[in-house]
Amino acid sequence: MKNIFALMIAAAMLSASVCAAPAENEEAVVTFVSTSAEDEQEDIVYDEDIGHEEGSESEDPVDDERYDEPADNAVYPTSDDIEKYFDENGWPENVSFICSTGAAMSAFDPATQDKPDDTVTYFWDLGVVGSDNGAVAQIQNMLDLMYSSYRHEITVVNCTLNHEERFDLMNQVTSYIQKAEPNIIVEESFLIKNAEEIQVIVSVAGVDDADEQTVILNDLKKRVSSEYGDLVLIETEQYTADDVTIYGGVSETGVPETEIAELDRGGGEYGVATNYDGTESADDKAEGAVTEVTVPLTVGVAEAITAPEAPQNNIVLWVCVTGALAAALAAAVIIYRKKHVPVYSTENGEITDPAPSAKKQVENAVKNSEITPDDDVFEKITRKIGK
Amino acid sequence: MPDKMTDEILREKLAAIQSGDMKAFEEVYQSLKTPIMTVAARMTGDRQAAEDILQEVFVRLYKNPPDPKLSKPRAYIFRMARNLAIDSIRSSEPSVNIDECEDVLVHKDADSAEKLDIEAALSALPDAERQTVVLHINGGLKFREIAQITAAPLGTVLWRYNRAVGRLRALLEIK
Numbered sequence: 001m002k003n004i005f006a007l008m009i010a011a012a013m014l015s016a017s018v019c020a021a022p023a024e025n026e027e028a029v030v031t032f033v034s035t036s037a038e039d040e041q042e043d044i045v046y047d048e049d050i051g052h053e054e055g056s057e058s059e060d061p062v063d064d065e066r067y068d069e070p071a072d073n074a075v076y077p078t079s080d081d082i083e084k085y086f087d088e089n090g091w092p093e094n095v096s097f098i099c100s101t102g103a104a105m106s107a108f109d110p111a112t113q114d115k116p117d118d119t120v121t122y123f124w125d126l127g128v129v130g131s132d133n134g135a136v137a138q139i140q141n142m143l144d145l146m147y148s149s150y151r152h153e154i155t156v157v158n159c160t161l162n163h164e165e166r167f168d169l170m171n172q173v174t175s176y177i178q179k180a181e182p183n184i185i186v187e188e189s190f191l192i193k194n195a196e197e198i199q200v201i202v203s204v205a206g207v208d209d210a211d212e213q214t215v216i217l218n219d220l221k222k223r224v225s226s227e228y229g230d231l232v233l234i235e236t237e238q239y240t241a242d243d244v245t246i247y248g249g250v251s252e253t254g255v256p257e258t259e260i261a262e263l264d265r266g267g268g269e270y271g272v273a274t275n276y277d278g279t280e281s282a283d284d285k286a287e288g289a290v291t292e293v294t295v296p297l298t299v300g301v302a303e304a305i306t307a308p309e310a311p312q313n314n315i316v317l318w319v320c321v322t323g324a325l326a327a328a329l330a331a332a333v334i335i336y337r338k339k340h341v342p343v344y345s346t347e348n349g350e351i352t353d354p355a356p357s358a359k360k361q362v363e364n365a366v367k368n369s370e371i372t373p374d375d376d377v378f379e380k381i382t383r384k385i386g387k
Numbered sequence: 388m389p390d391k392m393t394d395e396i397l398r399e400k401l402a403a404i405q406s407g408d409m410k411a412f413e414e415v416y417q418s419l420k421t422p423i424m425t426v427a428a429r430m431t432g433d434r435q436a437a438e439d440i441l442q443e444v445f446v447r448l449y450k451n452p453p454d455p456k457l458s459k460p461r462a463y464i465f466r467m468a469r470n471l472a473i474d475s476i477r478s479s480e481p482s483v484n485i486d487e488c489e490d491v492l493v494h495k496d497a498d499s500a501e502k503l504d505i506e507a508a509l510s511a512l513p514d515a516e517r518q519t520v521v522l523h524i525n526g527g528l529k530f531r532e533i534a535q536i537t538a539a540p541l542g543t544v545l546w547r548y549n550r551a552v553g554r555l556r557a558l559l560e561i562k
Contacts, residue, residue, distance in 0.1 A: 085545070089530070138531070145542035362555045366524045369505045373424045373438050378416055381442050382409075385449045 096127030096159035099194035127159040392418040402455035425525040430472040462532040508558035516551035
C-alpha cells in the first residue's frame with residue numbers, strides 16, 4: 001500500500017492537487033519548515049511546563065543503542081498515516097481533519113534568480129476549530145518530526161466541529177435517518193476527508209414510483225438540514241432492480257405517459273405530431289396558432305436480433321480486462337483514502353461499532369491489567385507526613 | 388476505578404493540598420494510586436519497590452506540593468514517579484523478579500492467566516519501549532508529555548510506542 005501511495009504522491013507532485021476544491025472558509029496559509037534534530041529536541045521540551053523534580057535522575061538509564069532508531073527519511077508523507085495515528089491514539093482536541101493536497105519540488109525563480117534546491121514541499125489542508133494555534137503547532141511538529149526530509153505548508157480551514165464531534169454527528173444522523181423514514185436505507189456514512197462535512201449515502205426501498213422516491217428524498221434532505229444544518233450531505237445511489245418499469249414519455253404531444261409494454265404493436269398504432277405555426281396573426285400577435293394532425297405510423301417487421309460476433313482480436317479483450325483491474329485498484333485506493341467508516345446498525349436503528357483493531361486489543365489488555373497498591377499504603381503515607 | 392483526573396482539576400486539588408486539605412490529598416491519591424503503582428511496578432519489576440515509590444511520591448506531594456499554576460501537573464507527578472523508579476533500579480537489583488514470583492502483580496479480581504501473559508509480555512520489552520507503553524496507557528500521558536519526561540524526540544517516542552505495541556501483539560498472539 002505504501003508503494004501505491006508513493007506513486008500517488010508522485011502523481012500529486014505533477015497535478016499539485018489531490019483533494020477536491022478547497023472549502024470556502026479557507027483562511028491563512030501557514031508555512032512550516034522542518035528543523036534539524038537539535039532543533040526538534042528544543043521544540044518539544046518545555047521544562048517550564050512540567051517543572052523540574054529536584055534530586056532525581058533525569059537521564060534515561062536504558063542503552064538506546066540496542067535498538068534501531070526510526071529512519072523516517074524514506075517515508076512519504078500521507079494524510080492516511082496521520083489519520084491512522086490519530087485514530088489509534090486520539091485526535092487533537094481542536095482538529096477536525098487533515099488532508100494532504102499534493103506536493104511540489106522547488107523550481108527556478110526568475111524574479112529572485114533562486115535555483116532549485118530539490119526541496120520537496122508537501123501541502124496540507126488542516127481543519128481547526130476556532131483559532132487554535134496550538135493545534136496547528138502540534139501538527140507542525142508531527143509533520144516535521146515524522147517527515148523531517150520535507151518542507152510542509154499547511155492551509156488552515158476554520159471548522160466548527162472537531163473530529164470526534166464529526167464522528168458522533170455521523171452516528172446521530174445515521175440513526176436519525178433510519179428512524180425518520182422507513183423507506184430510506186442508509187447504504188454508507190463517512191466523514192469527508194478534506195472538509196468538515198459528513199456524507200450519507202441512502203437509497204429508497206419499497207417505492208417504485210420515481211417521483212415518489214424524489215419526494216421522499218427531498219423531504220428527508222429538508223428534515224436532516226433543519227435538524228443538523230448544512231454539515232450533512234445526503235446523496236443517493238442509483239440502482240436498477242429486475243422489475244423496474246420503464247416509462248415512455250411523449251407528453252408534449254398531448255399523449256399521456258404510457259407503459260411501453262401496453263403499446264399496441266399489432267398495427268394501427270398512431271402517433272400525434274404537433275405543428276406550430278410561428279407566424280403572427282393580426283388578431284393575436286402574442287401567440288402562434290397550434291394545430292394538431294393525426295398521422296398513421298407505418299407498421300414494419302423487426303429484424304431478428306442475433307448475438308454479436310466474438311471479437312477477433314484478443315487485444316481488445318486484454319485492454320478491457322486491464323482497464324477493469326485498474327479501475328478496481330483505483331476504487332480500492334480511493335475508498336481507502338476517503339477513509340470510509342463502516343457503520344453497522346440493528347433493526348431499531350442503533351449504531352454498533354466495528355470490532356476493535358488488534359492494536360486496540362493490546363492497549364485494552366495493558367490498560368485492564370493495572371496493578372493496585374495494598375489498602376494500607378495510604379495509611380503509611382499519612383503516618384509519614386504526620387497526619 | 389475513579390475517572391482520570393484532568394489537569395485542571397488536579398491543579399485545583401494541588402492548590403488545596405498546599406493549604407493542608409487532606410480530603411483533596413486523598414482524592415488525588417485515589418485517582419492516581421493505580422496508574423502510578425502500575426507504572427512503577429512495570430518499570431522496576433518489583434511490587435514492593437513500586438509501593439515505596441508510590442508512598443514517596445505522595446509524601447513529596449504533600450510536603451512540597453508543586454506550584455498550582457503548573458500547566459501539566461499530571462506529567463509532573465509521573466515524571467517524579469519515573470525518576471524515583473530509575474533511582475530504585477540503579478540503587479539495587481530487583482528484590483523480587485516478576486518471572487520468579489508471578490502472583491505478586493496479579494489482581495485478585497481479574498483473569499490471572501491473562502494478566503500473567505501481559506506482565507510476561509511487558510517484561511520482554513526493551514526498557515525504553517515498556518516505559519513508553521506504560522506511561523501512555525497506564526499513566527495516561529500524551530506522547531508529547533512522554534517526550535518531555537524522557538528527553539526523547541517525539542518521533543522516537545511514537546516509533547517506540549508503535550514498535551512496542553507490535554511486539555506485544557505478537558507476544559500475546561492477538562491477530
